[in-house]
Amino acid sequence: MSMVKGSVGTIVGETNPLAFKFLINKQVGRGTYIKAKAEGKDWILAQVEDVKRSNSAYSVNQLSDGARSYDSREMMIAEARVIGVGSNGKLHLPTSPARPGESVFIADEKLIKATLGLAKGDMYIGLLRGYDIRVELDANTLVQKHCSVLAKTGSGKSYTAAVILEELLDRKVALLIIDPHGEYASMKEPNKEGDFSRYKVKPRGYEVVVYTPGEMAMNPKADRPFRFNGLNLSAREVAKMIPHESSSSGQLGLLYEAISALRSETDAYTLEDIIDQVVRSNSKVKWNLVGQLEALMELGLFSGMATPVDELLRPGRAAVIDMTGIAPELQAMIVARLLTEIFEARKRRLISPGMVVVEEAHNYIPERGTGNAASTNIVRTIAAEGRKFGLGLMVISQRPARVDKNVISQCNTQIIMRVTNPNDLKALSKGLEGMTSELEEEIKRLPPGVAMLVSNEIERPITVNIRPRKSRHGGVSTQIVARERAGAPRGSRGPESRPVASARKSGSEKKSGKGLLKRVFGARIA
Template sequence: MRDALGIVFGETSTHSFKVALADARRARRRDYVKVWHDVDGWVLCQIAGITRSDERFTEERVFEQHEGEPESGERVVAHVEVVGSRGQDGVLRVPTIPISPGEKVFRADPELIKETLGLVKGELYIGKLDGHDIEVRLDANSFVQRHCSILAMTGSGKSYTAGVIIEELLEQDVPLLIIDPHGEYSSLRHPSEEMGLEEFGVSPKGYGDKITVLTPASLSVNPEADGVLRLRGHSLGVQDIVRVLGESPTNTHVGILYEAISRLRAERDTYDLQDIIGEVAASESKAKWAVLALLEQIADSELFCGEATPIQSLLKRGRCTVISMVGVKPSVQPLVVSIVCTELLEARKLGLVPPGMVVVEEAHNFAPERGFAVAPSTDILRTIASEGRKFGLGLMVISQRPARVDKNVLSQCNTQIILRVTGRVDLQALAKGLEGMTSELVEDIKSLPMGTAIISSSSLERPIMVRICKRRTRHGGASVSIVGSKAKSPRRRRAKKPVEAVEDAPPGAHPPDAQPPRGGVLSKLFGTRR
């Protein structure tokens, strides 16, 4: 009892009470404490705030003249919120009878914190509870099935945090497909050279044997890639083309496409994009030029030339496929995501690929909120977010602009990992769109230190503050120094494995030393292929 932090006083409720602290230096905001309850036993609580006052320095007395130093009149009061306690059935309950005034309050022991907050099990090691040496682990099945969002302002560690989670998913052999706009996730191949890993009990490790990097561009543009990504381009239907375009074509445009494709299907068993362009060009309608312009946009991407990459090769047990968009025009990137994710979801429904997770970096570009932009990938990402759980296809979205991410997607993310955000519009979006986001949490988010996140999840009883674990692999998204750094020579193309040594390379991902098939209308978009 001598270790008591303070004593409960004044009016109490079942959800909160006040504590007179004996020493302001022994407690701080967000500390976990415990107090005895006559019915429920030890109850876990958390300090929501601390106030200090001193009768010597009231507004009236600071203007008075004192002779000598008066005795200390300082009062330190902690405002405490009740978390609850678990009964024999393991269910967390909040007391139905308020805490008794006069009860002493103690620092909570680690076992009580872990048991009450739900930190006793989980395969995914995320980090440590802020202020404690308690590991935070999340259930892998729930994490993948119910989706996740990682949100933070630029430079606050969202990609680093995503890397930590991807490493943990790879440790569990979860199939992964990463949409990588900036080519930063190829660094998962290499072990970390960062200091401080021992604090979290992890060691440097590379996952080169589990990572395959594909590019929709060419190997000359993206030499970090293991092969090129090519999509199914034969026998496309009207809806396939409309979905790829991501726009709402007029009825006239749809009619032209329908007539062209109907003629092709009547004449032959298979046809390709160039055949469709030829048929549209032969149309007598003056509106054909707008349709041709749209078809040329698809052809320019070269996504449909050559042998298509089998969709089964993109999601494999114990493997991670990274689609690196380096060198791909921003207008083309959502087309790639739209087609790949659509085929992936259909393949999952048919059982052609195992259950897994799709990771989308810069999600505001691929699933933008209405009023900000339009992207062809928005609809399929909404569908995965709302229906993916039924078919075992999870979604992780990562963004620096929460306000610009489609709310239908964000609202389906059961696990929310939020690092520092300061933008007023983004904070408002977080407060409105995410469950359990109180005004107090919003204030905390504005002042989060680097490497610390607030995590809310169905596997946790309440949002918690976590120091994110150090990465095992090299971080590929680190900021580039501008001042005080020596100029570096251009990055060399990394050494490639011999073609015959790439045993697990996707069949349609053309080996780096093989000559990929040529094709496409305007190859100048991505440069000349090797």
């Protein structure tokens, strides 16, 4: 067998236009991009999907023959999947299979970049795993055709999302971020940790305004309160803002009665007026409703100056709605009302185009059968029609199986990080074209900070080492757990094992919050 200089192997056996095998003579591993001669002067780009070792000396036949020179018979065969032929910067599938006997070479960066479609974009999100090749996405496509970031907790979803958001802010895109954990306020500050020189990243902070729908005093990170217009609310609007259990038909009727009475008396009424009116009713069930309405009023969401929607989408700026401390049902209702106002205003071109980011999306757009949320409809509408009106969507979730499939299927760019839950993997496989069992294995093993990128703009899924953030990462929950683990003596159980189950069983412990914390986290915290 003649060996061509620089080659890593020789094509053997049967080939077809989509795949070939080659005998390895130099180290290549899974994921390596390689090239082989196509017809004419072009090169076929392929990727090593699997490597197999065999040794004919150890086949059953040979062993019984008593063969001796065992080592020399070892073979390493790589299975390569063809990505395409790059000729003149364009990609097409080869019409004829690679020729057995041809040499295989490590692919050069230029071929990889051109063939995979990595040279088209302008948003730098990281480096192709194993290479020094920048992965650049097209900002327009990403915003207009929506984007999802799906992976288990702690794999780097919020970090990766923020990397993308930074690139969008650098391009003066307006962002509205629904932030359940108060993680995005830190985008104001430059990042201090990261391999900035390798990735060629310059730390910086961004223009971010943090809003709280609750009381300013309760949220130190908030810059401003977020308020809805509390004047002349309709019964339907009020009913949407109070929990389901309390909106029984009797109470709904009460609400309608009170509001129509107010309307006949005055042009302008407040939530307080509605409460007074309900109190005046003779109904026996009124107190429950009064309690709900008072809770809504105490929150302050409907008092004072309403936040103008045009303030929430400003080019080059992120408005963060920090939901810390807000009850889950209420969060979904706030999102429903807020996004409806944004979508309507955008339809009439009253506000800037931009992108809406929904963190922990399973809470706001649960898949049918896994929950209900008032916000589902409007997020679906934005997913389906947003691009017509210049409103993009990014959804982030740790439970792909529990997020509305309608919304996920509208996302043209999918960023998948480590997922191990079988249901979540199944949900991902269903939603992705060309998902193979090899890709599924790869997804299970992705280390933190490494993402698989699937997009119509890119020829096939690629794995990316996400670049360091320019702004500081504000994800706190994982750090608390990490610190807790580090402090625990060796051999003691981590926070997520046995004590949780016992805490759940014991009803009396559940009532005293302290007892529960003690059981979950051990004595040190409680």
